[in-house]
Every structure is written in structure tokens, then in C-alpha cells.
Amino acid sequence: MDDYQNRSYGEIPVGFGARPGIVVVDFQVGFTDPQYPLGGAPLVRRAVENTARLLAVARRAGIPVASCNTAYMSEREMPYWKITAVRETFLHGHPSVALDPRIHDPAYDLVVCKKGPSIFFGTGVSDYFAKERVDTVIVTGCNTSGCIRASAIDSFSHRYRTIVPEDCVGDIEEGPHRDNLRDLGRRYVDVSDLATVLGQIEAWQRQNAA
Template sequence: MDDYAKRSYGEIPVGFGRKPGIVVVDFQTAFTDPAYPLGGAPLVLRAVENTARLLAVARRYGVPVANCNTAYMSAREMPYWKITAVRETFLHDHPSSAFDPRIHDASYDLTVCKKAPSIFFNTGVADYFTKERVDTVIVTGCNTSGCIRASAVDSFSHRYRTIVPEDCVGDIEEQPHRDNLRDIGRRYVDVSDLATVLAYLEDWHRQNAP
């Protein structure tokens, strides 16, 4: 038992609630296409494929989905990013800002462009989930150590039950991916997996089908 566990971190599970919603964070081609400086990390590509499977079921069952990219009109609009590739390519008119078509359905998803790490920051996603009576947020996307962590913390702060399926999020390196999931799992969220979340959606659909 580590020192965190001795001090009761992670003892109480979050659990699934009565109504799910899914957020998809930054699966834009900047991260999913190896042609771009930040693109093509194996954990991110795995997460895209698994998230696509999750979303196919979620949309079939009418689960609310919020999907975001990150883009700016110019460097002048940006916060003080320390990443050259972000400053040079995360622009509205740059092709790397496009959503990966495997995870985006413009006719179904609430689609937002965020300007900060969290999908909830000044985007209206929380308002949408309130209207939809969501109490359980499933967080997918990239990168685990940055925008996923920020979105998960904001989800927790909005009082949602927050679930992060490990195989539906990704990062550039495995170590920060694991470290950040372990840390938010001690404090704010349940770290789960695709199979468990799909089983929850199936059960939720059975209980709520007309």
C-alpha cells in the first residue's frame, strides 16, 4: 500500500449515474495525422479507434456527445502556449484544426472550439449537459496529461460523476499517460475501460428504452 492509499486516496468509487454524456477532446488531425508535428502518437491512435467504437453505440442510443477542437484566429488570440507546433498550426484556417472524421458527426454532436485546455471552459458544454440532465460524463480524447486532465478536473468541479476509459484517451508518451490517470483516479474520477463503459451504455439503454 502506497502513502496515498494509506491516507484514504481513491477509497471511494465515483460510479455510474442515471444519464451519461460523452466529451471528445481534441481528436483533430493535428493529433491524429502523423503528417503534423504533434500527430500520430500510438496511444492517441489507439484512443481514436476505441472512441469511434464508443461513439457508434452512444449515438445509436441517443447519448449526448460534445466534441471539440482547439483553434485560434491568430497567435494574438492564443494564451501563452509553450509549444511551437501549437502556436504555428492551431489556427482556424489550418488543415490540422479539422476534426478527425472517425469521431465527429456534425449532425449529431454539440461541436465547440475551445481556447483553453478544458472542454468545459467558456464553451457551453456544461449548459448543454444540464439541459440534457446528464449526471455522468465519460471523458475521451487527448492528451491525457494536458487537456484530458483539465477536462476531467472541470467535470469533477461541475459535480458530474466522471469516468475516464483508459483506452479511449491517449498521450505522446506512456509514462505521463499512466501517471496522470493514476493521479486523477486517486482524487476525482474512476479510471475505467471501453468494455466497462459499453456495458454501462447497454444497461442504461435497456432501462430507458421506450
């Protein structure tokens, strides 16, 4: 046991509730396509493929999905990003801000454009989930150490049970990916995996059919 465990961090699981929703954070081609400065990290590519599998099952089950990109009208509108590639490419009309078609269903998903790290900040996603009676949020997307962490903490702050499947989120480097998931799992979320979440969706379907 490490010192966090000795002090009771991570002792109580969050668990799955009765009504799930899924957020898909920043799977825009600027992050998923290697032709762009921030794009194509191996962990992100893996996460896109796994999230596409998750979403196909979730949509068939009628689970609400909210996706976002990050884009601005100009650098003047932006927060004080310290990332040159964000300032130069995450602009409305630039091809890098389009959602990756592997995870995007425009006929099904709620789509929002966020201006900060969290999909919940100033977007209306929590209002949508309230209408859908969501009590459990499954967080997917990138990057783990940035917008996934922010979105997971906001989900926790909104009093959702929050689940982060490790293989459905990604980052540029493995170290920050693992470190942030470990820290989130100590405090706010259950770190899970695609197979477990798919199994839970099947359980929800059986409960709803009963």
C-alpha cells in the same frame, strides 16, 4: 498499499449515474494524423479507434456527445502556449484543426472550439449537458496529461460523476499517460475502459426501456 492509499485516496468509487454524456477532447487531425508535428502518437491512434467504437454505440443509444477542437484566429488570441507547433498550426483555416472524421458526426454532435485546456472552459458544454440532464460525463480524447486532465477536473468541479476509459484517451508518452490517470483516479474520477463503458450503456438502455 502506497502512502496515498494509506491516507484514504481512491477509497470511494464515483460510479455511474442515471444519464450519461460524452466529451471528445481535441481529436483533431493535428493530433491524430502523423503528417503534423503533434500528430500520430501510438496511444492517441489507439484512443481514436476505441472512441469511434464507443461513439457509434452511444449515438444509437441517444447519448449526448460534445466534441471540440483547439484553434485561434492568430497568435495574438492565444494563451501563452509553450508549444511551437500549437502556435504555428492551431489556427483557423489550417488543416490541422479539422476534427478527425472517424469521431465526428456533424449531424449529431455538439461541436465547440475551445481556447484553453478544458472542453468546459468558456464553451457552453456544461449548459448543453444541463439541458440534457447529464449526471455522468465520459471523457475521451487527448492528451491525457494536458487537456484530458483539465477537462476531467472541470467535469468533477461541475459535480458530474466523471469516468475516464483508459483506452479512449491517449498521450505522446506512456509514462505521463499512466501517471496522470493514476493521479486523477486517486482524487476525482473512475478510470475505466471501453468494455466497461459499453456494458454500462447497455444497462442504461435496458433501464430506459423498462
